Amino acid sequence: MSRKRVAILISGRGSNMAALIEAAKDKTYPAEIVLVISNRPDAGGLLVAQANRIATEVVDHTAGKDRPTFERALQAVLERNRIDIICLAGFMRLLTAGFVSRWQNRIINIHPALLPAFKGLDTHRRALEAGVKVHGATVHFVVPEMDSGPIVAQAAVSVRPGDTEEGLAARVLKVEHQIYPLALKLVPRAAFGLKMGDVSLTAFPFRIPLHWFPWSKFLHDPT
Ligand code: GRF
Numbered sequence: 001m002s003r004k005r006v007a008i009l010i011s012g013r014g015s016n017m018a019a020l021i022e023a024a025k026d027k028t029y030p031a032e033i034v035l036v037i038s039n040r041p042d043a044g045g046l047l048v049a050q051a052n053r054i055a056t057e058v059v060d061h062t063a064g065k066d067r068p069t070f071e072r073a074l075q076a077v078l079e080r081n082r083i084d085i086i087c088l089a090g091f092m093r094l095l096t097a098g099f100v101s102r103w104q105n106r107i108i109n110i111h112p113a114l115l116p117a118f119k120g121l122d123t124h125r126r127a128l129e130a131g132v133k134v135h136g137a138t139v140h141f142v143v144p145e146m147d148s149g150p151i152v153a154q155a156a157v158s159v160r161p162g163d164t165e166e167g168l169a170a171r172v173l174k175v176e177h178q179i180y181p182l183a184l185k186l187v188p189r190a191a192f193g194l195k196m197g198d199v200s201l202t203a204f205p206f207r208i209p210l211h212w213f214p215w216s217k218f219l220h221d222p223t
Contacts, residue, residue: 004084004188007035007077009091014045015173016089016110016180021052023181030188035081037074039093055081061093071099085187088142089180097144107142108187110180112172114138114154119147124169127159135159135168137176139183153183 006024008017017036024033036049039061046056057077061070070093078086088109100107113123115138118130127135136156141149155175159168 003029004031005034005082006031006085006087006184007037007081007083008033008049008087008089010036010038010043010045010089011040011092012043012045012090014043014048014089016176017045017087018048018052019177019180020087020089020184021049021054023184029181029185031085031184035077035083037077039070039091045090067096071096075099075102085184087180087184094146095142100142100144103142105141106187108139108152108183109142109147109149110176110183111138111140111147112169112176114156115140115147115151124165124172128163128165128168133159135172137172137179139179152186153179155179 006020008014008020010017014036021033023029024031033054035055035057036045037057037059038046039059041058041060046058049056059070059073059077065073084106086103086107088107091109111119111123113119113127114134114136117132118126118135124135134156136154138154139152140147141152143149155178157168157171157175
């Protein structure tokens with residue numbers, strides 16, 4: 001299978017983007033990062049992408065654009081660059097059902113919590129307030145309902161007594177950087193299964209217990 005052409009959408013520092021770029025430097029990795037798009041011109045991740053010689057584009061959502069206009073501009077950039085798969089990585093903008101449906105099974109996101117727990121913002125603070133003992137991160141396919149699509153990979157992180165929001169966030173971020181490249185590796189195969197309507201292939205990445213994966217050593221608190 002030829003390497004899939006990936007665009008990463010960011011709004012900020014882009015540390016997950018950097019982890020994907022690093023993984024895709026391996027020529028045997030099934031995806032190549034060909035483009036980074038930010039909706040904010042000042043996103044720090046743009047400089048990191050450029051330093052890695054990845055093409056960047058800014059589709060500024062604030063330039064008087066309504067949502068459909070913004071998404072039309074985004075779609076045009078994606079088509080011009082013949083993008084196969086979109087990775088959302090700290091992209092702080094809700095996408096419409098129309099846009100998401102167009103990219104169904106070809107758009108994934110990373111969320112800093114063990115979905116379906118703690119959808120939305122401020123996940124680390126809410127996890128601490130709820131007193132959970134285990135927190136973590138999830139990579140999932142994007143569907144119109146926020147933070148709700150089929151799960152590709154998850155990593156768990158233990159919550160320690162006296163944990164602060166910042167400390168917990170830092171440990172979760174560390175596992176995010178591990179699971180996002182692993183998850184993106186699975187997507188070309190998963191998308192193929194979904195397209196073919198093959199139930200067993202489709203189910204493979206989502207249903208298999210995490211401890212069966214050969215890389216399950218990564219899927220626990222590394223600290
Ligand atoms: C990450 O915690 C990610 O899970 C969330 O936004 C944050 C982005 O961080 N969606 P970075 O820009 O990848 O460093």
